[in-house]
Amino acid sequence: MLETKNLVKKYGGKTALNDISFPIEQGKTYLLLGPNGSGKTTWMKTAASLSKPTSGSVLWNGTPVGVESRKEISYMPTESFFYPWMIVADVGDYCTDFFEDFDLDQFRDLIRDMELPADAKVKSLSSGMNAKLRLAAAISRKARVYLLDEPLNGIDLVARDAVMKAVISVMSPDTAVVISSHLVEEVESFVSTAIFLRNGKLLEITDTEDLRTRTGKSLADRYRELMQ
């Protein structure tokens, strides 16, 4: 459904993504893995059509991503995108205006489950609370693809359970979820495929259950091996 083909992205003199190709298929949950600067966020921004490829393309049902794909691809960025005057509840209204597929009732349920006070000022939220708010906004859309950039960053141990349940709840046979996270051990029980990146290059695509069955290794083990 979302096909990355020979994608190259250069910033100034630096190559952030160097000729990578891989498919994202519906019904699967992907984990993007790689050290800082490996190109994970660059790929997500390109797939979300917020950044243009230098060459190559990301295709949504055969057409380069753009205005149309944005209606069906939900993206949770690493940085806050809310206006400082907003309270938590305003974010729901803002997203309702912005996205046709936004489910306000689900958003309200999620902020309650994640213990975000509806009347709190967005600018007063801690970084972890802000991450929860961004996640709630991203997964309250009835999208076909969810791109979640570091959804667990800054989120304390107690709240992680609610966050991960929220992520699992959007998985279905006709959606795809792509997560980037350094917390491999936290997410490896529910991701179906790992995509390993390093220095903008694609190293390997691994089916997680297949890896465990074939080699008796965890994703974290495989990550350490590949990055040595």
Add this chain to the structure above:
Amino acid sequence: MQFDNSLPIYQQVVTAIKKEIAAGRITPGEKLPSCRDLALQYRINPNTAARVYQVLEADHVAETRRGTGTYVREDPSLLSVMRKEMADGYTRSYIRDMADLGYHKDEVLRYLEDWNVPESEPSDLPERT
């Protein structure tokens, strides 16, 4: 549930459910959660949850009734079969570890003589007929 991430997740969930049946916490004929709810409960992928039910069906532990969901088979012997299967598994790994330490069968038996089995766990079980 804490998984061993180096072993297939579906197998670990299959074992956990069989253990629930063996302990009488899930009873024959009982409806099991939907794949989605099982995924949320164990924090696994919904595809893995579907695979768990396929394996439980292949093992004659569960059956899927068209349109209504997956149920534990209505088989009165299931509890004792599951108990035996679990007990075999634990015993096999215990014996293997003891053999690794160099214990022979008669030594293992003598060793076990000195151990008490706590009463608390089995008392949760329903009456056996």
